[in-house]
Every structure is written in C-alpha cells, then in structure tokens.
Amino acid sequence: MAMTAPRPTREEARRVLAERFGYPDFRPGQSEAVASVLEGRDTLVVVPTGGGKSLCFQVPALTLGGLTVVISPLISLMKDQVDALTARGVAATYLNSTLTAGEISARMAQVHAGKIHLLYVAPERFDLGTLGPRLRQVGVTLLAVDEAHCISEWGHDFRPSYLRVKAVRDQLGCPPTVALTATATPEVREDIVRQLGLVDPRIIISGFDRVNLSYHVVATKNDAAKDATLIDLVRAQKGDGVTIVYASTRRTVERITQMLKRARIPTVGYHAGLDDATRADVQDAFMTERASVIVATNAFGMGIDKPNVRLVIHYAMPGTLEAYYQEAGRGGRDRLPATAILLHAYPDRFTHEFFIDSAIPSKAVVTAVYRACRRLADAEGLVEEDAAGIAAAATTKQTKVSDRQVGASLQLLGRAGAVAVADPSRTHAYVRLLATTERIRTELDPASDGLALALLRSLWRRATDRLHQGIVADLDAVPPGLGGAHGAFAQLEALQRRQMVVWRRLGEGLTLADPSAPIEHWGVDWAALERRHHAEMRKLEQMQRYAYTEQCRRAFVLRYFGDPAARPRCTGCDNCLGVRISSPAPDTPSRRRGRTSSGRRG
Numbered sequence: 001m002a003m004t005a006p007r008p009t010r011e012e013a014r015r016v017l018a019e020r021f022g023y024p025d026f027r028p029g030q031s032e033a034v035a036s037v038l039e040g041r042d043t044l045v046v047v048p049t050g051g052g053k054s055l056c057f058q059v060p061a062l063t064l065g066g067l068t069v070v071i072s073p074l075i076s077l078m079k080d081q082v083d084a085l086t087a088r089g090v091a092a093t094y095l096n097s098t099l100t101a102g103e104i105s106a107r108m109a110q111v112h113a114g115k116i117h118l119l120y121v122a123p124e125r126f127d128l129g130t131l132g133p134r135l136r137q138v139g140v141t142l143l144a145v146d147e148a149h150c151i152s153e154w155g156h157d158f159r160p161s162y163l164r165v166k167a168v169r170d171q172l173g174c175p176p177t178v179a180l181t182a183t184a185t186p187e188v189r190e191d192i193v194r195q196l197g198l199v200d201p202r203i204i205i206s207g208f209d210r211v212n213l214s215y216h217v218v219a220t221k222n223d224a225a226k227d228a229t230l231i232d233l234v235r236a237q238k239g240d241g242v243t244i245v246y247a248s249t250r251r252t253v254e255r256i257t258q259m260l261k262r263a264r265i266p267t268v269g270y271h272a273g274l275d276d277a278t279r280a281d282v283q284d285a286f287m288t289e290r291a292s293v294i295v296a297t298n299a300f301g302m303g304i305d306k307p308n309v310r311l312v313i314h315y316a317m318p319g320t321l322e323a324y325y326q327e328a329g330r331g332g333r334d335r336l337p338a339t340a341i342l343l344h345a346y347p348d349r350f351t352h353e354f355f356i357d358s359a360i361p362s363k364a365v366v367t368a369v370y371r372a373c374r375r376l377a378d379a380e381g382l383v384e385e386d387a388a389g390i391a392a393a394a395t396t397k398q399t400k401v402s403d404r405q406v407g408a409s410l411q412l413l414g415r416a417g418a419v420a421v422a423d424p425s426r427t428h429a430y431v432r433l434l435a436t437t438e439r440i441r442t443e444l445d446p447a448s449d450g451l452a453l454a455l456l457r458s459l460w461r462r463a464t465d466r467l468h469q470g471i472v473a474d475l476d477a478v479p480p481g482l483g484g485a486h487g488a489f490a491q492l493e494a495l496q497r498r499q500m501v502v503w504r505r506l507g508e509g510l511t512l513a514d515p516s517a518p519i520e521h522w523g524v525d526w527a528a529l530e531r532r533h534h535a536e537m538r539k540l541e542q543m544q545r546y547a548y549t550e551q552c553r554r555a556f557v558l559r560y561f562g563d564p565a566a567r568p569r570c571t572g573c574d575n576c577l578g579v580r581i582s583s584p585a586p587d588t589p590s591r592r593r594g595r596t597s598s599g600r601r602g
Contacts, residue, residue, distance in 0.1 A: 008038050008063045016062045017055070020088055027052050029206025033178070034059055037142065042198040043178045044148070044189060047206045049329030053180050054081060057144035060178075061118050062090065066141030067111065069172065070120045071165055073147050073157075076279075076299075078120035084305075085118060094120035095131075112138055123161045123168065132171025140175045143168075145196065148179035149322070152191035153532050157323075160415055166197050182329070183322035186562040208325070208563045212332045214572040215553040216341045217546075218581045226315060226343045230256070231263050233313060233341060233581070234293055241310030241338075242286065245295045246327050248316045248351055256315060257295045270296040298323060307334035314342045317547055319352040320539040321560050324546070341581065344547040352540050358404035360533040361412075363526050365401055368394040369409035370418065370519045372401075373512060380430065380470055380502075381512035383419075410510060412529070416522040420472035421510045430511055431459060431492065432470035435500040443498070451482055452491045458482075472511050552576050 013034050017023050026034060029047050033056040036043040047053040061068035072078040078094045085092040093107050093116055110116050112134075119135075126132050145151070151162040169177060179192050179201075193201055220226045234243055245260075247253045250271040257269035268282045268291040285291040287306060294300065298318070312331040318324045324342070332338030361369075372393035376383045385393070387403040394401040413419045420428065433456070435443075444453055458478055463471045475485040482488055492503045514521070546556050553573035558566035569576045 007040065010035055010038070013038060013059050013063045016059050020062060020090060021055065021059070023055075026055075027206075029204055030056055032202075033204045034063075036202040036204065037176065037178050038063060040176045042176060042201040044192060044198065044201050044203045045178060045180045045206075046184050046189065046204070047180070047182060048208050048210060049182045049326045051182070051206050053182060054146075056180060057142065057146075057178050058085070058090075058118065061142060061144075064141050065117070067114075067116065067135070067138055068118050068142040068144060069135060069140050069175075070118060070144045070146060071123055071162075071168070072120050073122065073150050073159060073162070075122070077146075078122070082118075082120055090118065091116050092118040092120070095125050096120075096122050097124075108134070111135070114138075123159075123164050126164060126168045126171065132168055136171060136173045140172045143172060143175045143177045145177065145179040147181060148192050148196070149181040149184050149188055151195045152184075152188045153528065154185070154188050154191055154535050158532070160411065163195070166195060169196065183326050183561070185322075185560065205563070207565055208558055208561050209554065209565045210329060210332065211572065212335050212337050213328065214337070214339050214574075214577075215328070215557075216339065216574040216579075216581055217553070218341060218343050220343050220345045222345060226345070227256075227259060229343055229581075230313060230315065231260070231265075233311070234260065234265055235263075237311050239310070241308040242289060242291075242306065243293045243311040243313065244300075244309055244327075244330055245293060245313045245315055246318070247295060247297060248318075248348075250297060252315065253295050253297055260293055260295065265293055266291045267293040267295060270294055270300040272297065272299040298327060305333065306330070308336070309333065310336075310338050312338070312340045314340075316351065317342060317344050317348040317543055319355065319536070319543060321543050321546060321557060322539070324543060325557055325561075342547060349540060349544055353537075356533065356536045356540070358402060359408050360529060360536060361401075361405040361408050362533075363529065364399050365394075365405050366409040366412055366524065366529075367519055368396065368399045368401055369406055370413055373419065373510070374515055377512050377515045379515075380432065381515040382430070383510050383512065412524065413522070416524045417513055418517070418519070418522040418524075419510050419512055428472055428474055429489070429492065429503055429505050430470060431467070431473050431501055431503045433459075433467040433501055440500070443500075451487070452495055455482060455488055455491045456495075466514075469514060472513065550575055 010031065014025060017026065029045070030052050033043060033045045033047070037057065037060040045053065045056050047056065057068065057070065070078070072081070075096050075098060078096065082092045082094050093110065095104055095107060099107070107116075111119060121131070145165055147157070150157050150159040151165060152158060169175075177196060177198060179196055179198065181192070184192065189203065192198075193203075218229055220229060230245065237243055245256060247256055250273050253269045253271045257267050260267040268285045270279070270282050274282065282294070286294045309331045312328050314324065314327070318327065328340035331340055369390060372390050373383050376385050376390065376393055383390070387406040390406045391401045391403050394406070410419055410421055414421055440453075440456065446453060455478060459467055459471070459473055462473070475488040478484070478488045482491065489505065492501060495501045496503055542560060546553065549556050552567070552569050553575055554570040555566040555568060571577065574580060
C-alpha cells in the first residue's frame with residue numbers, strides 16, 4: 001500500500017525563505033498564506049503593496065517542489081520577477097510574446113525535463129496551441145494567479161484576458177490555487193473566488209494600515225500651481241531616499257521630467273512607450289540613485305522593489321482608491337517614515353471620465369462601430385481600415401466615436417465572436433470551405449491526404465456549418481502531428497490549389513465572423529457593460545471624496561477596503577495632524593530667483 005508523502009512544514013518553508021531570499025522569518029500575513037498553500041488549500045491572499053506578496057507563492061513553490069505556474073498580466077513584471085529569482089539561483093523562466101518560437105521551444109523543453117520550478121505565463125499564451133494540456137502532462141503542483149483583481153469587473157484593473165484563467169485552471173487539472181492581490185474590496189474578493197472557482201478557500205487579509213506612511217492632499221487650481229508646488233516639495237525633500245512622481249499620461253510625464261531637469265533636479269521619466277534599452281537605463285538610474293526623482297505613469301512600479309522611496313507625489317488624482325493606495329504604497333517599503341502627497345484640482349476627474357468612456361463605450365458607440373465595420377467589409381468580411389478610418393465611418397451627428405472607443409468596441413465584439421482582430425504573432429487565418437462533404441470523401445485519400453483530412457476535421461469540429469461561410473482560425477491550435485501552424489499553412493495551400501478551400505493569413509485589419517449578421521445576433525451583454533461603466537464612475541467618485549474629506553484620510557482608505565483597523569483619528573494624515581502643505585503662486589519673486597518659497601509643513 002503506497003504511503004502518501006508528508007506535506008512540507010512551516011519550518012521547511014522558513015529555511016527556504018532564509019536560504020534563498022535572505023529573510024529570517026515571514027511578515028504578518030505571509031506565514032498564514034504560506035501555511036495554507038503548503039496544506040494544499042485554495043487560498044486568496046490580499047497583502048498591501050510592499051507586504052511581500054510574491055513570497056506567498058515563491059517560497060511554497062520551492063518548498064513543495066515540482067512545477068508552479070504563475071499567471072502574470074505584464075511582460076515587464078514577469079521579466080523583473082524572473083530576473084530576480086534567477087539571480088538568487090532559482091530555476092524560473094517565462095513565456096510571452098517577446099520570445100521567438102525557438103526560445104519558447106527551448107524553455108518548454110526545460111519544463112518537460114523538470115528543470116524549471118516557476119513558470120510565468122501571460123493568460124493569452126493559453127489561447128495558443130496546446131500549452132495547458134502539455135503542462136498538465138508535466139504535472140502542475142501549484143497555480144498562482146498574481147494581480148488577481150484583474151479577473152473582476154469590479155476591480156480597478158479589469159482585464160478580459162483574465163476571464164480565461166478559470167478554463168486554464170481546468171486545463172491544468174485543477175491544481176491547488178493561490179490568488180494574490182494588493183488591493184481588493186470585499187466585493188472584489190468575492191468575485192475573485194467565484195470567477196476562479198476556488199473551493200472552500202482560506203482568505204488571508206493582511207492589514208492595510210501602512211503606519212509609516214503619512215497622507216496629504218494639496219488643493220491646487222491648475223497645472224501652473226501644481227508645477228510650482230511639485231518643485232518646492234521635491235527640493236524640500238532632504239536626506240537619503242528617492243521620490244516617485246506619478247502622472248496620468250505619457251505627455252505629462254515628459255513635460256514634468258523636463259521641467260524638473262530645468263530646475264536642476266536629477267530626474268528621469270518612465271512610461272510604457274519607452275523602448276527596452278531606454279526603459280532599462282531609466283530603471284537603473286532610479287535603482288542606483290543617479291536620479292533622485294522618477295516621473296512615471298502607472299506602468300512603473302509593479303515588481304520594482306526600491307525600499308527607500310521617501311516621497312510619492314501624485315501630480316493628478318488617480319481614477320480609483322485602489323490605484324492610489326497601490327502607488328502610494330511604493331513609499332516606505334523599508335518601514336521607515338514616508339510621505340504620500342496628492343496634488344488635486346477638480347478638473348482632474350474629467351481626464352478619468354474620458355478614460356472610462358473610452359475604455360467602456362456605450363451601447364450606441366459599440367453598435368455604431370459594428371455597423372461601420374459591416375459597411376467597410378469586403379465580401380469575405382475583411383475590414384482593412386485602421387481605427388481612425390472606422391471611427392470616421394462610425395461617427396454621426398448623434399454619436400461621436402473616437403479611435404480609443406473603436407479599439408475598446410472591437411475588443412468587446414471580439415469576445416462576443418462578432419469580429420476577429422488579426423495578430424500575425426498568433427498565426428490567425430481566414431478559412432472558407434468550398435468543397436462538399438461528398439466531394440471531400442471522394443477526392444481525398446486517407447492514405448495520401450491524411451494531414452489535410454485531419455486539418456479539415458479539426459476546423460469542422462470548431463465551426464461546423466459556419467466553415468462554409470468562412471471563419472477566422474488560430475492555426476497554432478491545430479492537433480499534434482500537423483506540424484503546427486506552418487504545417488497547417490502548407491495543407492491549406494494544397495487544398496486551395498485543389499479548389500476545396502479559400503484561405504489567407506491575416507495581417508493587419510480585422511474580419512467579421514458573419515458580415516450579414518446584425519449586432520443583435522451576437523448576444524452582447526449590454527447590462528454587464530453598463531454595470532462596469534457605473535462601477536468605474538462610482539470608484540472615481542470615491543477617489544474624489546478622499547481628496548475632499550475633512551475626516552481622517554487613513555480611516556477613509558481602511559474603511560474602503562473593509563479593514564476593521566479603521567479608527568476615527570490617526571497620527572499620520574494632514575487632517576488629523578492639523579497641518580497643510582500650501583500651494584504657492586507660480587510667479588512669486590522668490591520662485592523667479594529659484595528659491596523655495598513654500599513646501600514647509602505647518
């Protein structure tokens with residue numbers, strides 16, 4: 001009779017923590033999370049930024065052995081984490097769109113050989129080929145879903161790709177799962193559990209109260225007042241440590257960076273539009289403190305562990321308290337005092353209203369985009385216009401449509417199956433079957449045309465009669481034995497020469513699944529769209545209430561996250577301390593002479 005191997009103990013996990021990561025013991029919340037994962041329980045971990053969230057799955061991964069699959073939303077985040085792990089001698093790697101087919105094959109060979117303990121994967125990778133079943137054959141000890149709030153439409157960073165994660169979990173054989181997030185309201189926590197199908201999960205919520213952080217809001221009338229205040233605040237920051245300034249747009253990041261440089265403050269700028277070399281140089285300047293200030297969009301910070309950030313300034317109000325708390329929490333990771341300051345002007349909300357309306361377009365906008373695509377499509381449903389062209393075709397006197405709204409509408413229509421947006425990296429192709437079933441039986445010989453028949457059967461199983469109308473197929477998902485997408489291309493070319501199919505590989509543009517079908521045919525969930533829009537507007541309203549509250553700001557944040565530690569007063573916010581950071585006039589004589597005229601507390 002086979003004996004079941006005993007599960008690793010907390011003491012073994014502590015040894016791994018000390019030997020691999022150099023920490024003598026776990027922080028509050030980490031120990032409970034690690035113990036739950038080691039017991040094989042589904043676990044939801046809510047640990048604030050700076051609380052050591054990643055260790056809650058990295059330590060169990062090394063303690064349990066085998067393969068841990070980590071679902072991660074950002075290429076930069078997974079690369080940073082894998083680089084940090086490999087520097088500590090941990091066998092970790094990642095799969096994402098930056099790799100060539102050869103590099104992916106080499107890394108999967110290491111996985112199959114049992115040489116990898118942590119494999120970071122974007123959820124989209126499971127749409128390609130047979131990655132899920134292949135990993136199931138290897139055996140997955142643990143599934144970690146990082147940034148788990150992305151799965152909830154009530155979360156501050158909802159990503160439709162995360163809705164695939166439940167299916168991914170099933171593909172992997174439903175291994176024990178740990179979901180992790182730094183910011184989740186009670187509503188979002190319930191949604192994470194439901195969306196992932198966690199079974200009797202242990203929910204571990206580490207305290208949200210960052211007692212070493214103090215919170216301040218500075219009322220400003222306009223950008224000129226913000227600029228003056230920002231320079232004063234940065235100049236007044238003395239001693240060790242660095243400053244992060246968050247801005248809403250790339251253009252603002254670039255403008256503020258140049259402004260601070262002109263004020264002779266060593267500054268670098270960071271946003272998602274930087275190339276890899278520039279991004280690496282900016283990060284290095286910040287980490288080595290060649291620059292004392294980094295100005296960044298919210299693309300910066302995830303996975304960056306800089307302990308001595310003494311000051312975090314938000315040049316404009318973020319769209320949600322979740323985002324604000326997460327970004328402010330980059331300060332004081334060394335547990336020493338740090339300050340989070342929000343520069344607030346009422347018009348800040350208009351930027352976020354624009355972002356919300358762009359990311360979650362109305363039913364009228366989505367309908368206008370779909371109708372425009374039908375008008376622009378050729379006989380096979382191909383639309384070759386770019387977003388600007390579609391926006392122009394969709395705009396009417398009643399409904400104005402922007403390029404951003406076109407992109408969001410096409411994503412929604414793609415999830416409903418109405419359109420397929422081409423992506424050459426995914427080897428999509430448009431395929432329409434011309435031959436009848438009888439002709440296929442008569443003209444294709446199983447002995448000599450077996451691969452072509454296997455391909456047609458695979459496509460038919462996915463589309464049935466719609467194959468005669470034409471479908472968009474991901475040829476990376478063909479059955480084993482066909483030679484992958486390139487083998488499928490060769491078979492389609494041969495079938496087209498015999499006039500059994502017409503096909504083309506998709507490049508730029510998009511294809512309508514059925515150009516004759518009205519939008520009602522696709523069953524778009526308009527109610528869910530409206531709920532999401534309402535939820536985002538409600539979050540924006542809460543963020544603005546934080547800026548205007550005269551009560552304890554710390555308590556406001558803790559109540560929002562459902563933390564029972566909320567108290568009426570604290571010793572770390574401007575309202576409770578009775579201090580104000582004033583916003584100077586931008587053209588005072590002292591400012592023209594380059595002196596700091598304000599920024600003092602009190």
